[in-house]
Amino acid sequence: NRLKGKNDAIACLQFVVRGQAILIGSLESRWDVEMGTVKLWDLRHNRLKSADIHEGKAVTSFTLINNQTAVVLQSGSEVEVRDARTWRVIHSFESSEEDKSESMRRSRFILTANRALAVAFSRDGTTVSAEIPGEGIRRWDARTGGVRAQIPQANSSGERVLAFSSDG
Numbered sequence: 001n002r003l004k005g006k007n008d009a010i011a012c013l014q015f016v017v018r019g020q021a022i023l024i025g026s027l028e029s030r031w032d033v034e035m036g037t038v039k040l041w042d043l044r045h046n047r048l049k050s051a052d053i054h055e056g057k058a059v060t061s062f063t064l065i066n067n068q069t070a071v072v073l074q075s076g077s078e079v080e081v082r083d084a085r086t087w088r089v090i091h092s093f094e095s096s097e098e099d100k101s102e103s104m105r106r107s108r109f110i111l112t113a114n115r116a117l118a119v120a121f122s123r124d125g126t127t128v129s130a131e132i133p134g135e136g137i138r139r140w141d142a143r144t145g146g147v148r149a150q151i152p153q154a155n156s157s158g159e160r161v162l163a164f165s166s167d168g
Contacts, residue, residue, distance in 0.1 A: 003041055003048065011058040020044050025059030025073065036075045038062065038087065051087035054078060063121040074119050 012025040024039040036053040053059050057076030064071050064084065071084045081091040116130035127148065129139045136153035140146065 008037075009058060011060045012062060014062065014064070016040075016064055023062065023064070023071075025062055025075075027058035038071075038073065053082075053087070061119050063123075065121075065125055072119075072121050074116075079119065 007029040008024075008026040009029075010024060010026050014023045015021070016023050020043055022041045022043065024041060026037050026039065028035050028037045034056050036055070036057045036059045037050050038053055038059050039048055039050045041048050053073065054075045057078065059073055059075045062071050062073035065081075069084055070081055070090060072079070072081050078092065080089050082089055117133060118131045120129045121127070121142070122129075126142055127139055128142045129137055131137050134153065135150070137151040139148040139150070141148055
């Protein structure tokens with residue numbers, strides 16, 4: 001199969017549904033606006049479905065949660081859990097004024113990072129990894145927020161990407 005597109009900048013992709021489809025994150029240029037999109041390409045029937053996510057922000061990473069009914073995605077600085085069928089937001093990881101309080105900053109249940117260049121979730125949903133500018137890659141326990149490991153920053157340039165192997 002070949003998928004032809006004229007105005008998309010593909011930022012990430014992943015085989016889903018046991019290899020029968022491809023999930024694509026992109027920034028689509030339209031005549032009036034740039035739109036971050038998620039597209040699902042059904043390889044068996046060669047059909048493409050699309051959902052708009054955020055205006056002006058590419059969808060740069062995503063991970064389907066275990067049962068494939070929800071997806072965690074990153075678009076710009078937004079990190080959200082969305083329903084994989086309707087693409088409606090289930091949960092958004094936005095900081096509020098409460099998050100900025102001293103007690104919240106000290107909580108071991110908060111993933112501590114001001115900015116991430118790339119984010120990945122393990123297949124079982126228990127580990128979150130992110131590339132933190134100037135620090136390298138940090139891995140957290142998603143249930144407790146505790147840091148599991150840190151990998152020092154390598155001297156590299158270019159695009160940032162993180163992924164978990166199928167066995168973790």
